[in-house]
Amino acid sequence: MGLGPGDSSHVTPAAKAALDQARHLIGYGPYVARVEARDDQIVHATDNRVELDRATHALQLAASGEAVAVVSSGDAGVFAMAAAVFEALENTESDFDSVDVGVVPGITAMNAAAARLGAPLGHDFCAISLSDNLKPWDLVVRRVRAAAEADFVMAFYNPISKARPWQLGEILDMLRGIHDPQTPVMFATAVSRSDEAIKIVALADAKAEMADMRTLVIVGSSATRCIPRRGGDQWVYTPRSVAVSA
Amino acid sequence: MGLGPGDSSHVTPAAKAALDQARHLIGYGPYVARVEARDDQIVHATDNRVELDRATHALQLAASGEAVAVVSSGDAGVFAMAAAVFEALENTESDFDSVDVGVVPGITAMNAAAARLGAPLGHDFCAISLSDNLKPWDLVVRRVRAAAEADFVMAFYNPISKARPWQLGEILDMLRGIHDPQTPVMFATAVSRSDEAIKIVALADAKAEMADMRTLVIVGSSATRCIPRRGGDQWVYTPRSVAVSA
Numbered sequence: 065m066g067l068g069p070g071d072s073s074h075v076t077p078a079a080k081a082a083l084d085q086a087r088h089l090i091g092y093g094p095y096v097a098r099v100e101a102r103d104d105q106i107v108h109a110t111d112n113r114v115e116l117d118r119a120t121h122a123l124q125l126a127a128s129g130e131a132v133a134v135v136s137s138g139d140a141g142v143f144a145m146a147a148a149v150f151e152a153l154e155n156t157e158s159d160f161d162s163v164d165v166g167v168v169p170g171i172t173a174m175n176a177a178a179a180r181l182g183a184p185l186g187h188d189f190c191a192i193s194l195s196d197n198l199k200p201w202d203l204v205v206r207r208v209r210a211a212a213e214a215d216f217v218m219a220f221y222n223p224i225s226k227a228r229p230w231q232l233g234e235i236l237d238m239l240r241g242i243h244d245p246q247t248p249v250m251f252a253t254a255v256s257r258s259d260e261a262i263k264i265v266a267l268a269d270a271k272a273e274m275a276d277m278r279t280l281v282i283v284g285s286s287a288t289r290c291i292p293r294r295g296g297d298q299w300v301y302t303p304r305s306v307a308v309s310a
Numbered sequence: 311m312g313l314g315p316g317d318s319s320h321v322t323p324a325a326k327a328a329l330d331q332a333r334h335l336i337g338y339g340p341y342v343a344r345v346e347a348r349d350d351q352i353v354h355a356t357d358n359r360v361e362l363d364r365a366t367h368a369l370q371l372a373a374s375g376e377a378v379a380v381v382s383s384g385d386a387g388v389f390a391m392a393a394a395v396f397e398a399l400e401n402t403e404s405d406f407d408s409v410d411v412g413v414v415p416g417i418t419a420m421n422a423a424a425a426r427l428g429a430p431l432g433h434d435f436c437a438i439s440l441s442d443n444l445k446p447w448d449l450v451v452r453r454v455r456a457a458a459e460a461d462f463v464m465a466f467y468n469p470i471s472k473a474r475p476w477q478l479g480e481i482l483d484m485l486r487g488i489h490d491p492q493t494p495v496m497f498a499t500a501v502s503r504s505d506e507a508i509k510i511v512a513l514a515d516a517k518a519e520m521a522d523m524r525t526l527v528i529v530g531s532s533a534t535r536c537i538p539r540r541g542g543d544q545w546v547y548t549p550r551s552v553a554v555s556a
Contacts, residue, residue: 146429
């Protein structure tokens with residue numbers, strides 16, 4: 065199940081019901097910490113990058129008859145735990161035939177960030193994880209290049225971390241070779257939380273240091289526009305139409 | 311604001327609050343019909359394909375001091391009304407400086423469909439509208455080809471309608487020239503509603519008639535897998551990892 069971006073006003077009733085029905089809450093520490101667990105619930109807060117162990121543990125508990133919620137931030141199906149659960153279901157030798165699996169969607173980071181920024185995902189877009197922990201860096205580069213050349217708006221998940229400090233800078237440099245320097249680049253950090261930070265810059269001025277682990281980066285298409293916003297900031301949106309060129 | 315895919319269990323508290331605070335509810339007929347309006351609320355149900363008029367009307371009401379909710383299905387920022395509101399804000403000559411605009415996200419169709427299917431969006435993916443009402447068909451074809459060649463999972467919004475009967479068939483034929491014939495193609499219709507229908511077929515067997523106006527189509531990548539599901543159906547998921555090839 066997915067908790068949405070952060071604030072409890074974005075947790076759906078279906079997600080809340082999944083939490084309420086569970087006896088075990090399993091997930092990455094900072095995510096399960098967002099759940100107000102009852103006294104009769106058992107919280108299993110685990111480290112990052114142990115997704116498959118965590119998924120297997122959840123399935124083992126469920127196979128033993130326990131009600132389990134695997135907790136993701138955002139949407140469980142977008143660079144999160146749902147795929148890990150199915151990987152464990154397919155590849156573990158244990159017998160999980162008795163386990164009833166279900167996925168509860170949530171509001172994923174790019175939709176929450178887009179709402180905060182305006183409507184930058186108002187036309188065709190891609191979601192790409194910039195992490196090369198689980199795929200070759202060449203593939204990341206190839207996909208970003210293909211998406212930029214086909215003029216998709218792009219949302220980058222996992223843009224940067226201590227272990228992956230240079231990847232976002234390389235991607236921004238590559239994009240400067242493809243897109244107009246005025247293309248809007250949006251850094252949306254901790255959206256809907258108390259430490260939310262939003263930064264909108266031109267591609268020419270975008271720097272990797274503007275992102276941290278909690279940032280969702282959106283790069284506009286050639287059609288994406290910035291317009292004045294009441295209060296002095298900007299709205300960013302991508303129009304629904306693309307004109308037929310001559 | 312976005313109502314999510316259909317069932318009220320996917321309407322967030324933030325979306326519900328936006329509805330509660332509004333005196334006017336404006337949107338496409340079938341979407342506003344999903345809201346249980348209070349007696350003191352005024353419902354403006356309009357036809358499809360008048361998005362810009364509807365957005366301008368909402369801004370005019372708001373500029374006159376009224377509290378207005380523009381109602382979308384799914385997420386307001388994904389092929390929905392948020393972009394239309396910003397287009398009206400930028401392009402209408404009226405003075406909307408007094409209007410406080412905000413966007414409330416919702417669960418978009420592809421995330422709801424993916425949860426129902428398993429985790430097909432578990433790795434890099436694109437969202438593409440197949441409608442050529444607002445963009446040239448050549449651009450749709452170019453984007454789908456680029457996304458398929460870069461091995462993205464693809465979610466197709468607006469796959470087919472009475473006025474656009476042949477487009478999805480042409481796209482499926484093109485994809486048969488790029489992808490393995492066993493690539494999973496998913497047709498998720500009216501997800502979370504009483505008439506929900508799910509169909510999972512190999513690309514070789516995918517036909518445009520499997521979709522209608524309420525269908526979200528997902529086409530897997532080369533990594534997307536089908537595994538047995540309790541009860542006889544299948545789960546579809548895209549693993550988080552891509553191996554480095556030799």
